[in-house]
Every structure is written in structure tokens, then in C-alpha cells.
Amino acid sequence: MAVTGDALAVDLSRLAVVGSVALPEIGYVYARLNGEVAGTASGDLDAFMGGATPKGYGGATGSMYTKWSGLRDELQNVLGNAANGLQEAGHAVMSIVQTYLNSDDRAKASFDQKWLHGPPPDQVPGAEDQLPTTAPPVVLTR
Amino acid sequence: MGYHSVAELGQLGGQIRDKAIDVCFRREIVETMNRIREVAEEEGVPPVDEGGPVLDEARIKWRLHQFYDYIPDLFTQFDYPDPAKMQGCIGSLWSVAYALVPETLGHFANTPLKDPIPANAWHLKDSVSSRIGQIEGNLLSYWEGDAADGFKNEYLDRLKSTVGPQAGLAAVLAVALAAHQRIRQTTFDNIWDVGQQTLAALNGLYSSNPGSGKVVLSVLTSAISVLMAIPTDGLSFAGLYGLGMAGVGLADAVAASTKLISGGTVQSVINSMSDRIADILTGIEQQEQEICDFLDKISTQLRPEDLTVPSPKPVTDLAGADVNTLRAKFSGRPTS
Numbered sequence: 001m002a003v004t005g006d007a008l009a010v011d012l013s014r015l016a017v018v019g020s021v022a023l024p025e026i027g028y029v030y031a032r033l034n035g036e037v038a039g040t041a042s043g044d045l046d047a048f049m050g051g052a053t054p055k056g057y058g059g060a061t062g063s064m065y066t067k068w069s070g071l072r073d074e075l076q077n078v079l080g081n082a083a084n085g086l087q088e089a090g091h092a093v094m095s096i097v098q099t100y101l102n103s104d105d106r107a108k109a110s111f112d113q114k115w116l117h118g119p120p121p122d123q124v125p126g127a128e129d130q131l132p133t134t135a136p137p138v139v140l141t142r
Numbered sequence: 143m144g145y146h147s148v149a150e151l152g153q154l155g156g157q158i159r160d161k162a163i164d165v166c167f168r169r170e171i172v173e174t175m176n177r178i179r180e181v182a183e184e185e186g187v188p189p190v191d192e193g194g195p196v197l198d199e200a201r202i203k204w205r206l207h208q209f210y211d212y213i214p215d216l217f218t219q220f221d222y223p224d225p226a227k228m229q230g231c232i233g234s235l236w237s238v239a240y241a242l243v244p245e246t247l248g249h250f251a252n253t254p255l256k257d258p259i260p261a262n263a264w265h266l267k268d269s270v271s272s273r274i275g276q277i278e279g280n281l282l283s284y285w286e287g288d289a290a291d292g293f294k295n296e297y298l299d300r301l302k303s304t305v306g307p308q309a310g311l312a313a314v315l316a317v318a319l320a321a322h323q324r325i326r327q328t329t330f331d332n333i334w335d336v337g338q339q340t341l342a343a344l345n346g347l348y349s350s351n352p353g354s355g356k357v358v359l360s361v362l363t364s365a366i367s368v369l370m371a372i373p374t375d376g377l378s379f380a381g382l383y384g385l386g387m388a389g390v391g392l393a394d395a396v397a398a399s400t401k402l403i404s405g406g407t408v409q410s411v412i413n414s415m416s417d418r419i420a421d422i423l424t425g426i427e428q429q430e431q432e433i434c435d436f437l438d439k440i441s442t443q444l445r446p447e448d449l450t451v452p453s454p455k456p457v458t459d460l461a462g463a464d465v466n467t468l469r470a471k472f473s474g475r476p477t478s
Binding site (some may be wrong): 003 | 221222223234237238242264266267268270272273276280282284285291297301306315318319323375426429431433437440441445449451452453454456458459460461463464465470472473474475
């Protein structure tokens with residue numbers, strides 16, 4: 001027998017924190033780090049141009065640039081895809097919460113009371129950091 | 143010491159050229175005249191008594207310029223941007239490693255790279271791993287079923303396991319760029335030193351007892367010295383290279399990097415200078431190759447599954463599902 005009513009509202013409240021706070025906050029972290037790595041591309045010319053083996057052309061410097069930027073792009077994409085995945089997961093979790101609430105009026109009333117002023121602070125992980133739940137745009141290289 | 147613009151490098155090369163010409167004219171005029179005649183003969187220029195040009199001061203200096211006008215180009219070929227401009231990117235990559243795994247700093251505490259994390263780096267009070275742990279251990283603890291288990295085991299657990307390798311890769315990229323930066327910094331130091339020692343050696347030719355100058359070509363070990371500073375523990379695969387490099391014999395390489403600029407004539411001093419510049423170019427190539435080898439080694443150790451965050455499919459497949467499907471796959475705690 002599945003849990004219902006007030007007990008379900010307690011579980012859904014925790015799940016809603018996952019979907020609307022915890023996952024988006026981690027997604028924000030990844031999106032911000034993705035942007036940090038993407039920003040390093042603007043320094044490529046200063047780092048690799050000049051001399052006899054300019055950026056990307058011949059010689060060990062050109063070869064080093066190709067390898068280094070390849071790994072840099074990989075890290076950038078990994079972080080960006082993680083950010084996108086976390087946002088998607090958050091939306092999916094909230095969809096699950098909403099479906100359960102729509103099926104149980106008592107649980108919905110109890111849940112709405114708990115969330116009257118937003119996510120219950122005692123359930124929000126990492127509240128000290130006060131991260132946004134809306135992530136900056138992700139930058140992918142391919 | 144430090145960065146030198148192409149104008150400064152060209153100016154240094156120009157000073158050496160002018161000094162070489164002056165010494166040739168003032169101290170080695172006999173040898174210079176012989177050399178000019180040899181070149182003129184090769185070029186088919188007739189001697190003075192057969193109607194050729196008179197070797198007056200202007201013509202001698204014109205010839206000497208032909209001999210030495212290439213010297214500034216030897217210096218301006220090192221026309222690189224200021225290596226300090228790389229610091230922002232290096233700092234960004236360290237910041238990423240630090241934000242993902244705050245303990246990153248501790249790994250470098252006893253190495254020449256100690257405290258590479260920028261002062262303004264983003265420091266999360268709750269790390270990514272800690273946040274994921276809170277989701278799994280508390281917020282999701284009452285949810286069960288295939289999809290709930292898949293979300294925890296196939297998504298969140300794997301997400302947590304990728305954090306360390308991602309931080310490691312960010313650190314590797316920072317170290318590689320720092321090694322490249324060191325190559326550029328030492329290149330500027332070394333080419334400037336070669337120029338100054340060449341000027342000193344040429345000045346010495348004015349006296350009857352020319353000396354010689356030592357240059358330490360630190361570029362020859364520049365990247366290795368940075369790469370070897372990577373700690374061999376703590377960072378998932380970043381330590382591999384440090385272990386592999388242990389037998390290289392850095393001390394021998396450092397000792398071999400001390401070279402002379404010397405010679406009893408202008409031409410021998412200039413030849414000596416050219417050899418040292420060739421050493422610098424070779425050193426740059428070899429050290430950049432060391433970074434390539436380092437990155438190759440990292441690439442071969444890097445498995446996509448170590449880095450790539452899995453798809454959140456276990457929960458996204460349930461978006462829009464009806465409540466009966468949810469109860470079967472992603473359900474709250476059962477009543478006792």
C-alpha cells in the first residue's frame with residue numbers, strides 16, 4: 001500500500017527540494033564551471049600565437065595546442081552536458097512531484113502549506129552557499 | 143628579466159649588429175678586408191685596380207651590414223605575447239579544479255606549485271560531492287522502485303564518481319598551460335641573456351684579452367620542472383607523469399644547460415651566439431614535446447566513462463507518466 005496524504009506530502013516535499021533546489025543548484029555549479037572553462041578559449045591566441053610555430057600550425061607548440069585544446073574542449077563539454085542533464089533531471093523530478101500532488105488532494109494541501117514560503121529551509125542542502133537555481137547558458141564546443 | 147616586446151628584441155639585435163660592425167671596423171680591419179675581398183670575388187665584383195669599387199669606409203660598412211643585418215631577426219623571431227597573459231586561463235582552470243574538489247589545494251602544498259589556486263577562486267562551502275550525498279542520503283531516502291533506484295545508482299552515484307576525474311583534468315590542463323607559460327618565460331629570459339652576454343663578449347674584443355660569458359639556458363628544462371612538480375597522489379591521474387618522469391635525471395639536464403658565449407673574433411662570437419639561439423629553439427621544441435607526451439599520457443588514461451556524466455534517463459523517462467506508472471517505478475515509502 002503506497003503512502004498517501006500528509007505522509008506523502010512529507011516525501012514529496014523532500015523530492016521537490018531535489019527537483020527545484022538541489023539538482024538545479026548543482027546544475028548551476030556545473031554551468032558556471034563550464035563557462036569558466038569556455039572562457040579560457042579567449043586566451044588561446046595569447047598563449048599559443050607568435051614565434052616560428054603559431055597557434056595550431058606545425059611544430060611541437062602547434063601539436064601541444066591541438067592536444068591541450070582538445071582536452072580543454074572535452075572538459076568544457078563534460079561540464080556543460082552535466083549542467084544540462086541536471087536541469088533536465090530537476091524538471092523531470094518536479095513533473096513526478098506534480099503528478100503525485102494532482103492525484104492526492106490531502107497531500108497537495110499539506111504540501112502547499114509546507115511550501116507556502118518556498119522550499120522549507122531545513123530541507124535545503126548547502127544553504128550556506130545560496131546558489132541560484134537558474135543556471136547561466138551552457139557553452140558547448142560541438 | 144621577463145617579457146620583452148618585439149621592438150625591444152629588435153633593438154637588442156640591432157645593438158649586437160652595430161657592435162659587431164664596429165669591432166670589425168676598429169679591431170679586425172685586416173681580417174674584415176680579406177673577408178670582403180673573398181665575398182666580392184665570389185660575387186664576381188672586380189678588384190679596385192680593374193675598375194671595381196674602392197673599399198672606403200662607407201663601402202666597408204655597407205658590406206659589414208650585409209654580413210650582420212640578419213642578427214635582429216634572430217631575436218625578433220621570439221615575438222611571443224607576454225606569457226603573463228596566460229595567468230588568467232591558468233587561474234580559471236585551477237578554480238574549476240578547486241570548486242569541484244576543494245582538497246585540490248592540499249595536493250600541491252609541498253610542491254613548487256604550492257598555492258596555485260587564485261585568491262578569488264570560487265569556494266563552495268558544500269562541495270558537489272557533498273550535495274549529491276545529501277540528495278541520496280536524505281532527500282531521496284524514502285523513494286524506491288526501479289526508476290528511483292536507477293536515478294540513485296545510475297545517475298547520482300555516477301555523477302559523484304566523475305567529480306574527481308573532472309577536477310583532475312582541470313588540474314592537468316592548468317599544469318600543462320603553466321608548463322607552456324614557463325617555456326615562454328624562460329625563452330624571454332634566455333634570449334635576453336644571450337644578447338647581453340654577446341654584447342659583453344664583443345666588448346671584450348676591444349681589449350687584447352677577450353673573455354667569455356656563461357648563459358644558463360633554463361628553457362631546456364622549463365616544462366619538465368613544472369610537470370615534475372605534479373604530486374603523485376591525490377589527483378586521480380594527474381600524478382602519473384610525475385611517477386614516469388622520476389628517472390629522467392633532471393639534475394643532469396640542468397647542469398647541461400649552462401653554455402658559453404665566447405670567441406676570439408667577431409665572427410666566432412656571433413657563431414657562438416647563433417649556436418645558443420639554436421639551443422633555445424631546440425629547447426623550446428623539446429619542452430613543448432614533453433608537454434605533448436604528458437597530454438598524450440593523460441589522454442590514454444582518460445576513459446570517457448570516468449569523466450562523462452550519465453544521462454538522467456531514469457527520471458526523464460518518467461516525465462509526464464501517470465500516477466500508476468509512478469507508483470510502480472518511483473514510489474514513496476510504503477505504509478507499515
